[in-house]
Amino acid sequence: MRLRTAAAGAATAIFVVGGLNAPAQAAPKTGTSLQYAWTYVQNYPSKRACIDAGQQYEREGWKAYRCSLDGTSFPYELWIAS
Numbered sequence: 513m514r515l516r517t518a519a520a521g522a523a524t525a526i527f528v529v530g531g532l533n534a535p536a537q538a539a540p541k542t543g544t545s546l547q548y549a550w551t552y553v554q555n556y557p558s559k560r561a562c563i564d565a566g567q568q569y570e571r572e573g574w575k576a577y578r579c580s581l582d583g584t585s586f587p588y589e590l591w592i593a594s
Contacts, residue, residue, distance in 0.1 A: 548576060548593030555586035562588035 553569070556562035559579055566577030569592045576593040 550578070550591045550593055553590040553592055555582055555584065556588045556590060557586050559588055562590050565590050566592065 553565070556565060556579070562579035566579060569577055569590075574592045574594065578591045578593075579588045580591065581587055582589045
């Protein structure tokens, strides 16, 4: 019984330590990468509204989106990448 418990503990330790070297998840597509040609779409009153619209553009086939602060009464500008 002790041998089985020790083997199970060793296997768990190997699994946990091995998992630490796993690659990180991909970063969100909302970065400000210079590799894209960015197109201005519209201003939005909240970040949530801007993100919702950006995600819709991604579902329609655009490569990426970003929401940047504008500083006006509608502070978030939506930009999409082609």
